[in-house]
Amino acid sequence: MKKIYLCFLAFPLLVHAQQIQYAAKVLKYSSDLGGKLNSVKRIVGKPDAFPQGGASANAWVAKDALGSAFVEVEFENAQTVQQIAIFENLNAGCVTRVQVGDGSGKLHTVRKKMGGFMRWMTSLQTQGNTDRAYYFNKKRRKIEIAQNVENNADIEYIHLQTSENNVKVVRVDFNFGLKPGQKQIDAIAISDSDDPIQPQINIMEGAEDLSPAVNLIYSPRLDYDLSSIIVFDNQLYYTISRYEKAGEIHAVDLEKPTEILDITKKIRNDKKLNYILGYAPESKIILMGSENKFRRGGDELGFDFFKLNEGLYAYYKPLKITAYSNYGDYADAFLTKDGKRILFGVESDLTIGGFDLYYTQPKDETVFGILQNMGKGLNTAGDETNPFLLSDNKTLIFTSNGYSGYGGFDLYVSTRLDDTWKNWSEPKNLGPKVNGSSFDTNPFYDEKTEYLYYVSFRDGNSVIQKIKIPITQLTGSK
Numbered sequence: 001m002k003k004i005y006l007c008f009l010a011f012p013l014l015v016h017a018q019q020i021q022y023a024a025k026v027l028k029y030s031s032d033l034g035g036k037l038n039s040v041k042r043i044v045g046k047p048d049a050f051p052q053g054g055a056s057a058n059a060w061v062a063k064d065a066l067g068s069a070f071v072e073v074e075f076e077n078a079q080t081v082q083q084i085a086i087f088e089n090l091n092a093g094c095v096t097r098v099q100v101g102d103g104s105g106k107l108h109t110v111r112k113k114m115g116g117f118m119r120w121m122t123s124l125q126t127q128g129n130t131d132r133a134y135y136f137n138k139k140r141r142k143i144e145i146a147q148n149v150e151n152n153a154d155i156e157y158i159h160l161q162t163s164e165n166n167v168k169v170v171r172v173d174f175n176f177g178l179k180p181g182q183k184q185i186d187a188i189a190i191s192d193s194d195d196p197i198q199p200q201i202n203i204m205e206g207a208e209d210l211s212p213a214v215n216l217i218y219s220p221r222l223d224y225d226l227s228s229i230i231v232f233d234n235q236l237y238y239t240i241s242r243y244e245k246a247g248e249i250h251a252v253d254l255e256k257p258t259e260i261l262d263i264t265k266k267i268r269n270d271k272k273l274n275y276i277l278g279y280a281p282e283s284k285i286i287l288m289g290s291e292n293k294f295r296r297g298g299d300e301l302g303f304d305f306f307k308l309n310e311g312l313y314a315y316y317k318p319l320k321i322t323a324y325s326n327y328g329d330y331a332d333a334f335l336t337k338d339g340k341r342i343l344f345g346v347e348s349d350l351t352i353g354g355f356d357l358y359y360t361q362p363k364d365e366t367v368f369g370i371l372q373n374m375g376k377g378l379n380t381a382g383d384e385t386n387p388f389l390l391s392d393n394k395t396l397i398f399t400s401n402g403y404s405g406y407g408g409f410d411l412y413v414s415t416r417l418d419d420t421w422k423n424w425s426e427p428k429n430l431g432p433k434v435n436g437s438s439f440d441t442n443p444f445y446d447e448k449t450e451y452l453y454y455v456s457f458r459d460g461n462s463v464i465q466k467i468k469i470p471i472t473q474l475t476g477s478k
Contacts, residue, residue: 018191018192018193018195019079019080019191019192019193020189020190020191020197021075021076021077021079021189021190021191022044022045022046022047022075022187022188022189023043023044023045023073023074023075023170023187023188023189024044024045024073024074024075024076025044025073025074026040026041026043026044026071026072026073026074027072027073027074027169028070028071028072028171029060029062029069029070029071029072030062030068030069030070030071031062031063031064031069032060032061032062032063033061033063036351036352036353036381037057037353037354037381038057038059038060038061038184038381039060039381040060040071041060042057042058042059042060042186042381043059043060043071043073043185043186043187043188044073045187046187046200046404047087047089047186047187047199047404048186048187048380048382048402048403048404049087049089049153049184049186049404050087050089050153050155050186050187050199050404051199051201051404051406052153052404052405052406052407052408052437053089053090053151053153054089054090054151054153054408055089055090055151055182055184056089056090056184056186056382056401056402057353057354057380057381057382057383057401057402058186058353058380058381058382058402059089059090059184059185059186060184060185060186061182061183061184062174062176062183064176065176065181065182065183066176066177067176067177068173068174068175068176068177069173069174069176070171070172070173070174071171071172071185071188072107072169072170072171072172073169073170073171073188074103074168074169075167075168075169075170075190077168078102078103078166078167078168079166079167079168079190079192080163080164080165080166080167080192081100081160081163081164081167081190081191081192082159082160082163082164082191082192082193082194083157083158083159083160083190083191083192083193083194083195083196083197084098084100084110084157084158084160084170084188084189084190084191085155085156085157085158085188085189085190085191085196085197086098086155086156086158086172086185086188087155087185087186087187087188087189087199088153088154088155088156088183088184088185088186089151089153089184089185089186090151090152090153090181090182090183090184091151091152091179091180091181091182091183091184092152092153092154092155092156092179093152093154093156093178093179094174094175094176094177094178094179094183095156095158095172095173095174096173096174096175096178097109097172097173098110098158098170098171098172098173099170099171099173100164100167100169100170100171101167101168101169101170101171102166102167102168102169103168103169107169107171110158110160110161110164111160111161111162112158112159112160112161152179152181155196155197155199157196157197159194163192167190170188170190172185172188199404200404201404201405201406201429202403202404202426202427202428202429203428203429203430203431203432204413204428204429204430204431204473204474205428205473205476206473207428207429207430207431207432207433207434207473208431208432208433210431210433210434210467210468210469211433211467211468212433212467213433213434213456213465213466213467214465214466214467215463215464215465216236216257216453216463216464216465216466217236217238217252217257217463217464218461218462218463218464219240219461219462219463220240222460222461223242223243224240224241224242224462225240225241225242225462226238226239226240226442226455226462226463226464227239227241227247227275227441227442227455228249228275228276228277228442229442229443229444229453229454229455229464230276230277230278230279230286230444231254231444231446231453232279232281234253234254234255235251235252235253235254235261235266236251236252236254236257236453236464237249237250237251237263237276238250238251238464239274239275239276241274246272246274247274247275248274249263249267249269249273249274249275249276250263251263251266265312266312266313267286267306267312267313267314268312268313268314268315269288270314270315271288271290271304271315272290273288273289273290273304274288274289274290275288275289275290276288277289277303277332277333277334277335278333278334278335278336278337278342279335279337280335280336280337280338280339281337282338282339283307283339284307284308284313285305285306285307285308285316285335285339286305286306286307286313286335287303287304287305287306287319287333287334287335287342288303288304288305288306289302289303289304289333290302290303301318301319301320301321301324303318303319303333304316304317304318304319305317305318305319317366319342319368320366320367320368321360321367321368321369321370321371322363322367322368322369322370323370324371325346325348325349325350325371326346326347326348327347327348327349327351328346328347328355331344331345331346332344332345332346332355332385332386332387333345334386334387334388334389336389336393337389337390337391338391338393340361340362341359341360341361341389341393341421342359342360342361342368343357343358343359343374343387343389343396344357344358344359344360344371344387345357345358345383345384345385345386345387345398345399346358346371348371350371350373351373351379352373352376352379352380352381353379353380353381353382353383353384353402354381354382354383355383355384355385356373356374356378356379356384357373357374357378357379357384357385357387357396357398358371358372358373358374359371359372359374359421360372372421372422373422374421374422374424375421375422375423375424377414377417377422377423377424377425377426378396378398378414378424378427379402380400380402380403381402382400382401382402382403383399383400383401383402383409384398384399384400384402385398385399385400385441386398386399386441386442386443388443388444388445390445390447390471390474390475391447392475393416394415394416394475395413395414395415395416395474395475396413396414396415396416396424397411397412397413397430397443397445397452397474398411398412398414398427398443399411399412399440399441399442399443400412400427403427403429404429405429405435406429406432406435406436406437407435407436407437407438407439407440408438408439409439409440409441410429410430410434410435410440411429411430411434411435411440411441411443411454412427412428412429412430413427413428413430413474414426414427414428415475430452430469433467434452434454434467434469436456436457436458438456438457438458439455439456439457440454440455440456440457441454441455441456442454442455445469445471445474447471450468450469450470450471451466451467451468451469452466452467452468452469453465453466454466
């Protein structure tokens with residue numbers, strides 16, 4: 001009797017798990033916008049624009065937003081299909097026909113069950129707030145108001161009347177004239193089950209168990225922006241800026257955060273620079289930057305090194321980079337704690353998408369080498385910026401709108417896998433206790449206190465928040 005009882009206990013473990021595949025290859029398509037952004041190749045793989053929804057450079061856009069279009073995709077392995085899911089991240093509801101095939105070139109139209117068409121957004125879509133009326137605008141930490149357009153993101157689930165065997169190819173036809181506005185398609189998936197395929201955010205382990213973030217510093221008005229957080233000597237430095245106005249560096253003592261410190265007693269800012277972009281404690285050097293379009297085309301890039309001298313940080317020398325390339329007017333930079341590398345968020349001729357992450361290291365005592373793209377493991381067709389590297393020179397925290405997340409820009413962590421600085425672990429979202437439904441940017445992690453400081457936009461206001469994250473959670477995120 002005991003042996004039989006054990007067999008019955010084991011039986012549920014043998015229940016077949018849902019088999020889900022996302023498109024692995026594009027075979028045919030009607031049109032796309034060409035180039036790196038919104039090409040048809042962006043439909044391959046897991047969703048990048050869900051569950052947040054909305055416009056994304058990582059989704060396919062056909063040339064005619066109000067015409068007919070189609071895409072035919074192939075999956076890595078043939079399988080039985082009971083459900084097909086089409087992830088429409090902008091103005092959904094335009095699917096007109098779905099066909100399947102075994103890869104031989106022949107396709108046939110599938111038949112849905114009665115009631116076999118479902119929508120996702122009514123019960124499961126992440127709810128945003130009025131912050132989604134903002135966008136990051138690809139300019140240095142500047143927020144502008146955009147037109148308030150409905151995203152209407154949705155997943156169209158098609159549950160089949162009868163299961164289709166040996167499916168390797170799916171073709172989806174659209175009539176984009178059925179809905180107003182631009183259309184974007186994020187992904188196509190198949191499953192052998194009727195259980196709806198859910199978009200998943202790849203979050204850091206333990207992220208949901210963190211204590212809530214604490215608001216530390218508020219912008220003085222709604223039209224002001226906070227940025228460039230850095231902590232050293234138990235003092236937190238940050239920049240307050242306003243649209244078309246020069247930013248100002250402020251500082252507070254972390255033991256008395258309501259008291260503003262006199263910056264002139266710490267930094268002799270003769271260059272009138274606006275941002276502190278990194279601190280190397282051993283050499284007592286800080287990197288500072290300006291808003292003056294980084295003086296492109298000249299010997300100086302708008303970044304300067306300041307060094308501690310007689311109790312004050314004073315101008316030391318300009319940052320010079322061989323063949324520096326910046327397609328935009330602005331850039332982000334971070335001086336690593338050992339002072340041996342500078343990480344950039346910039347759009348250049350080697351960019352995979354919008355802003356990408358790059359690194360450079362000294363060529364000699366006077367100049368840094370050519371910017372090196374940090375690779376496809378980090379950079380997407382969207383924007384990656386605001387890099388921050390821990391002192392292990394392996395653990396990277398950064399801002400991106402190119403991955404599944406909770407808002408417009410989220411914070412992610414990744415680990416360097418080798419010495420090339422181009423191979424990184426799959427980025428993990430820092431989770432819902434950090435990232436909200438709008439923008440979370442400008443990270444700084446204090447390894448002594450294990451607090452992450454960052455800028456969050458809540459209800460239209462720029463706020464510096466802090467949250468306790470054990471360093472082992474960040475460094476173990478591979």
